[in-house]
Amino acid sequence: MSRLAGRTALVTGSSRGIGRATAERLARDGALVAVHYNSDEAAAGKVVAGITEEGGRAFAVQAELGVPGDVDTLVSGLEAGLDEHGASGHGLDILVNNAGVMGGVAPEDVTPEIFDRLVAVNAKAPFFLVQRALGLLNDNGRIVNISSGLTRFANPQEVAYAMTKGAIEQLTLHFAKHLAARGITVNSVAPGITDNGTPVFDMPEVVEQMAALSPFHRVGQTRDIADVVAFLASDDARWITGGLLDASGGTLLGG
Template identity: 40%
Template sequence: MTGASGSIGASIARTLAKDGYHVVVHYGQNKYQAEKLCHQLRSEGHPCTAAHADLEAPEGPRVLIEAVDRIIAEDTSTPLTVVVNNAALLLGPSLADATPAEFDRYLAINLRAPFFLTQLAADRMGPGSSIVNISSAGAHFPSRSDTVYAISKAALEALTDQSAALLAERGIRVNTVIPGPTDTAHPALEVPAVRQHLASIAAFGELGEVADVAHAVSYLVSDQARRSTGTRLDVSGGSTFRGLTTNRGSWREDLI
């Protein structure tokens, strides 16, 4: 579970822990939040281990997978059966302003890391295993300032398509969840105008909840979704089409 120290990631981690998984909570910088989450889960009787890896670095995915290998070596009853590629650099630069360094950084975290985590994890996963990539409604409509972020998420959905087809013969399913604007308890969401604008992107006219994303992931990794691979489960409240006509600014401008 990458990027588990953030609000959406933490919600997914809690849900999967309650589903019975030993959750490996990845963090890049926020060690305190990751260890706090694991402490909470363990206090509720759910196994959890925090693991650090810099997913911007080329070796980051291998560092994380090797941490998982060590956990499995200590407890062979916990094979690797689920990977959730959630970690992402958010709200990226525009077509006009992006620098090569910024472009490379966004693609490293948002695409290269999931690609190589998928590659490495697939070699350790058996039939019935599942990989879920967390995309964004922002990949489906233009935004004035978030071009690179949107491109990275669109490419992540292409990774789902490609890897689902290639891993199907090994019984490994790969799917995407598409959130829209979500109430992550970001301080900017306390500003009524900001909250109203982001909510207006969704056809339902309200922000999603982090639990919406977590429940979608829980479903996709379960046996109930055993016939689903290469799919996009859209929990954006209609943002993927509503955003085409309502989004006139950028999420970055609203949240900073």
């Protein structure tokens, strides 16, 4: 496929999970993809190597999000990578804000430090990355923000995390209006329970319980989300902006 040929993309948090699947899918569609990672250089290298082996184009860029200077570090690495791959001056066509951290803490046990970390990575970093990217994004570009089904169904263990994803949906709504004059679309995708390779998905009895929440009787796979993101990144989604696409597999609709 080549529907994204000649375009550039940055996917944050793409050394694993949904981000990795998204980077791989956008590369298969023809985009030059910046594979962002926080600390696992080896994992990011494997993603880049896999894309390259399949005939795609990608490079890794490191930046710890949620700390001072994070966006400057990320954008500097992005620009350097574009330079190295012959895309100097091209700008950015697709930005996928995927990187995030979860809480997994009972409401009574959420500390200010935990809360601040969740906000810094999940809400503050995407906001300022979009702000900084305004000068890099090409007209008719695409911004896709990864939200969560937890903005619509409750899990008290993740109340602070869900609050940050609510902020992402507001970022989507308001920037969609702000950037419409340039033909840039801004949308959110809300995954449900998705097998991202964490140990819990190696426990058959737990997976069975989670699968029962979807009428499809399975948990999501990372490619399920990546395909939705790829659609929003394509010309086919030119008439969708400010939207929230539920990619939860119908979680809690009933069996």
